[in-house]
Each structure stands twice: as structure tokens, then as C-alpha cells.
Amino acid sequence: MLSPDMLELDDMERDALTEVFNIGVGQAASAMSQMVNDRVELSVPSISFTSRAAAALELTHDAGQRICGVSQRFQGSFEADAILMFPENKSLEIVRLMIGDDMPIEELTAMEQEALTEIGNIILNALIGTLANVFGSEFSSSLPAFHFGTSSEILQAERKNADDLVMLLHVDFKLETHQINGYVAFLLDVSSVQGLRDSINRFMGNIAR
Amino acid sequence: MHGLHSTQLALCAAAFDAASNGLLVLDHEERIVLWNEWMSHHSGLSPQKVMGRTLTELFPELQGSRLLMALRGALHSGHPSLLSQSLNKAPLPLFSGPSPTPQQLRIRQAVKVLPLTPDGMPRHCLIQVTDVSLSVARERLLRDQAMELRACSHLDSLTSIPNRRQLDEYLARELRRAVRASAPLSLIMLDIDYFKHYNDTYGHQMGDQSLIQVAAALESTLKRPGDMVTRYGGEEFVVVLVDTDKAGAAVLAEKMRARIESLSIKHEQSQVAPHITISLGVASAIPGLNCEASTLILAADQALYQAKHNGRNRVQIYDPELLCGIRNQPNFRALQA
Numbered sequence A: 001m002l003s004p005d006m007l008e009l010d011d012m013e014r015d016a017l018t019e020v021f022n023i024g025v026g027q028a029a030s031a032m033s034q035m036v037n038d039r040v041e042l043s044v045p046s047i048s049f050t051s052r053a054a055a056a057l058e059l060t061h062d063a064g065q066r067i068c069g070v071s072q073r074f075q076g077s078f079e080a081d082a083i084l085m086f087p088e089n090k091s092l093e094i095v096r097l098m099i100g101d102d103m104p105i106e107e108l109t110a111m112e113q114e115a116l117t118e119i120g121n122i123i124l125n126a127l128i129g130t131l132a133n134v135f136g137s138e139f140s141s142s143l144p145a146f147h148f149g150t151s152s153e154i155l156q157a158e159r160k161n162a163d164d165l166v167m168l169l170h171v172d173f174k175l176e177t178h179q180i181n182g183y184v185a186f187l188l189d190v191s192s193v194q195g196l197r198d199s200i201n202r203f204m205g206n207i208a209r
Numbered sequence B: 001m002h003g004l005h006s007t008q009l010a011l012c013a014a015a016f017d018a019a020s021n022g023l024l025v026l027d028h029e030e031r032i033v034l035w036n037e038w039m040s041h042h043s044g045l046s047p048q049k050v051m052g053r054t055l056t057e058l059f060p061e062l063q064g065s066r067l068l069m070a071l072r073g074a075l076h077s078g079h080p081s082l083l084s085q086s087l088n089k090a091p092l093p094l095f096s097g098p099s100p101t102p103q104q105l106r107i108r109q110a111v112k113v114l115p116l117t118p119d120g121m122p123r124h125c126l127i128q129v130t131d132v133s134l135s136v137a138r139e140r141l142l143r144d145q146a147m148e149l150r151a152c153s154h155l156d157s158l159t160s161i162p163n164r165r166q167l168d169e170y171l172a173r174e175l176r177r178a179v180r181a182s183a184p185l186s187l188i189m190l191d192i193d194y195f196k197h198y199n200d201t202y203g204h205q206m207g208d209q210s211l212i213q214v215a216a217a218l219e220s221t222l223k224r225p226g227d228m229v230t231r232y233g234g235e236e237f238v239v240v241l242v243d244t245d246k247a248g249a250a251v252l253a254e255k256m257r258a259r260i261e262s263l264s265i266k267h268e269q270s271q272v273a274p275h276i277t278i279s280l281g282v283a284s285a286i287p288g289l290n291c292e293a294s295t296l297i298l299a300a301d302q303a304l305y306q307a308k309h310n311g312r313n314r315v316q317i318y319d320p321e322l323l324c325g326i327r328n329q330p331n332f333r334a335l336q337a
Helices: A011-036 A052-059 A090-099 A110-135 A190-208 B006-018 B037-043 B066-077 B133-152 B164-181 B195-202 B204-221 B246-263 B293-309 B330-334
Strands: A040-051 A066-075 A079-086 A145-150 A165-175 A178-188 B022-026 B032-035 B081-083 B109-116 B124-131 B185-192 B228-233 B236-242 B278-285 B315-317
Touching: A011 A040, A011 A090, A011 A110, A011 A165, A011 A190, A011 B066, A040 A052, A052 A165, A052 A178, A066 A110, A079 A110, A079 A190, A090 A110, A090 A165, A090 A178, A110 A145, A110 A178, A110 A190, A110 B066, A110 B081, A110 B133, A178 A190, B022 B037, B037 B124, B066 B081, B066 B109, B066 B124, B164 B185, B164 B228, B164 B236, B164 B293, B185 B195, B185 B204, B185 B246, B185 B293, B195 B204, B204 B228, B204 B236, B204 B246, B236 B246, B246 B278, B246 B315, B278 B293, B293 B315
Parallel strands: B278 B315
Antiparallel strands: A040 A165, A066 A079, A066 A145, A079 A178, A165 A178, B022 B032, B022 B124, B081 B109, B109 B124, B185 B236, B185 B278, B228 B236
């Protein structure tokens, strides 16, 4: 059976992985800063391995609540879906901050959805690029897709996949005076967990040397 | 083009040129190797002019741009990118006509940057440009309409003056301000005399017309931006007068009464005059004392009742001595007697 324990990292391994992801999102932040002519800061304060069901719960405590997500499927030494999600109404806040729009309407318009998809694309490309560097292999990836649904729907955490493993990154997004906490989930299946594990071990071995 | 017959190749080339969006392909050195008809048409640059050149040679403004970063991400790391029009507007100098003038606006663009890995060749990059100018215009129109709707929800649909919802918000806000500033604030409540008879005699359409006329006439007597006439309901109106004490409000109320009378809107069933008249009640808050909006409205309503009782087509100022028992309620101590 697949369980979060299978990827239990020690503190040093976890710190090292967090560090690389931080370098990755740093590049995304500089690209976004340039786009909005304002300082955008992105950081990954922590990484955890958990089940899809637990990740869905962490994102929204209210199971019926719907959120926005942006996903890309990538494949290389392993294959996974990477999904950026902002809990509650934070996605709208980010888009409004970036476009500078103060229209008091609750829904994301088509244009804003597209803008959020681009923001997701920048962040996910940076993270997938980081993984490629870490693992010394290349990943090809799909164009980003926009999702709207409950965290459980977006994470495909229903029934048969509920226990599948997720690598969950916390992503802090800072713009002007706002701080917004988002998540990036890497949905892994059995073969990809093995691939990720091997890659992490190899990477740790390289650092140690 | 591995595995393609020459006819398929010719078809691919024809389809590439016929596509209704911009398509360009760059090689691993960022040099343009394919440039479709749409790109030629909207950039004013023929394929001959662009072949073998880089985007920055053609458009120096792209140096350091997001499009260039996306291009490099595709060529070097195999990352696809999407450039939304909200965040990038118009990355490429493309125009609706073939001969661009400096005044012409750029086409609004949504751009996709995709890595290509053709068999046996180094990685290339496909850039796809879609004209989204129409969608942008449509979305802007929808937003403007939404804004208008919001504004309208605070206006009475018949008379186009502020409605009761706006009165509630405005009065509460202005009362708080008046208390802070120890400034006076007055309220006039008024209605049209024998309006039910008017409707019965002339019909509801004429009734509506007279309401529109009365609302406009009331509004025209107000000169200061802080004062507001609102339709309270039916034939009832409420006027908020900021920085105005009882005496000032009484003067203005009389002016309104005279103004409506001077409209001379025929009203044969009225028992006070052969034309439309109004009755008005005035109430004022004592500067610096905390007064509830509901208290002020009730007091003005009581004064209006008294004006009706005293014969209509007149102004009555709230007077606790004349009025029914409400003066003993603690809330009413904040009213000017």
C-alpha cells in the first residue's frame, strides 16, 4: 500500500528540497514582478507528503466550497499532475492585485480566469523546471488548464484515489501589502512515487558528495 | 516532416497560411523559420523580410519581455507558456490593417508558446497568436453594464431619484457625521395630497407622470450637493438636509410646497385645490446629540400627519407639544423642539 511514510524525508532532506523549490519560485517571482511593475515575492515555506483526501481538507475546511486551480501534466523520469490552488477567494484577490482591477464582482470573468491561468503557468513551469534540474532529467509538460470546483474535485480525491500520495508545497505570495497563501500539489501515482523517491535519493547523494 | 507525403506537406503549408490566427515557428537559435499569412497581414512584414531573423531583431522592444522569456523557456526547458491578454495586453506590434500607422491601436492578443520536438531535429518553438480584441470589448461592455446596474439599484426606477435603500445608507452616514461635527441635520417627509383620488380619476399612467414631475421639481429646489431627495415609497418623498437647522428646513419646505403648487398639475378630485399639492413634515436633530435615523423619520412622519390633519398643502414642523405622546420616549430627546 502507498502511504505518506514511503516518502518520509529527514529534516536535512526536506530542507534541501525546500531550498531548491525556493530558488525555482524566485525565478517565477522575478518574471511576475516585471509584468506588474511591482515587487512580487514568492516563497515555499514548507513541503509535506500527504494523501489526496488530507490535502483537500487542508485546502478548504468546508468541503462544499469551490476554489480555482491551474494544472499542468508533466512527464519525464516520472509523470504527475502539478496543480496550483489558492484557498477560498484568494485567487480573485491575486488576479485583482496583478491587473489592478477593483470591480466589485464576486466571479472571475473569462479574462481573469485566463490571467490566473497564466500566473499558474509561470509558477508551475518554474517548479517543474526545478524538479528537472534536481533530477537531472527533462520534463515535457502540457499547457495549463483552469479548474473550478471543490478542493476534493480538483485534487481528484474521491474514493479510489483518496489515499494516493500528494507532494504538497505551501506557496506564499506577496504583492504590495498583501500576503496570500497558496498550495501546489503534485499528484503522484505508484510508479511516479518510486521515480520521485529514486530521484530524491540520487539528488541527496549528489549533495552529500 | 517525417512520414508525410508531398501532397500532405503542401496541404500543411496551405493550412498554415489559411489559419485565422498568427502562427510562427522559431528554431533553436530563436530564428524565424515559418511565418504565416495572418502574421504577414497584421504585422506588415512579409515572410521574406522575417525569415532567419530573431524576434528582437524585428521588434527591439521585446528585449527582456515576458514573450522572450516564454520563448526561451520553450526552447531550453521544453516549457509551454500562455500569455493572457489581461497581463500582457499586446506583446507584439500587430494591427488590424496591413499598413500600420503609429496612431493605430494594437490588436489585443492571447499568445501560446509551445515547444516543438520534430523527429531528428533540435527543439523548435511554435508561437500562436489569437486576436482577442472582440472579447476584450465585449467583456468591457459587460463590466460597464454591471457598474451601471449597481448604480441603478440605488435609484428609483420610475423617477430616477435615489430610492429608499440609498436613503437608509445616506441618512445613517450623514447622521453620524452630523454628530461628530456637532452640526444640525433636518429631514422633510412629504406626500402628494389626495393622490389616491388622482390615480382613480386619471389612471396610473398619469399618476406615474405626476410622480416624475413632482420628483424633478423637488430636486430642482435643492441647491447644495449634500442635500438629497429620495422616493420613500408610493407618493411619499423624504428630503435629507445636511447642515440645516429647523428654521432653514422650514424655509426650504415652504419653497418646495410653493414650487409644486406652481406646477399647476390639474387634480379635480383634490379637496384642497384644483391642482396637485403636497403636505410636508419637518424634523431636525439637535447638534451633537445622538439621534437614530428611525427616530428622525418617525418625527417627520408625525409632523406630516399633523400637516394633513391641519388641512393639507402646508408645512408642519415637528412639535412635541402638539404631537401624540412620543415626546416622552427617551429617543426623542435628540430632536429640536
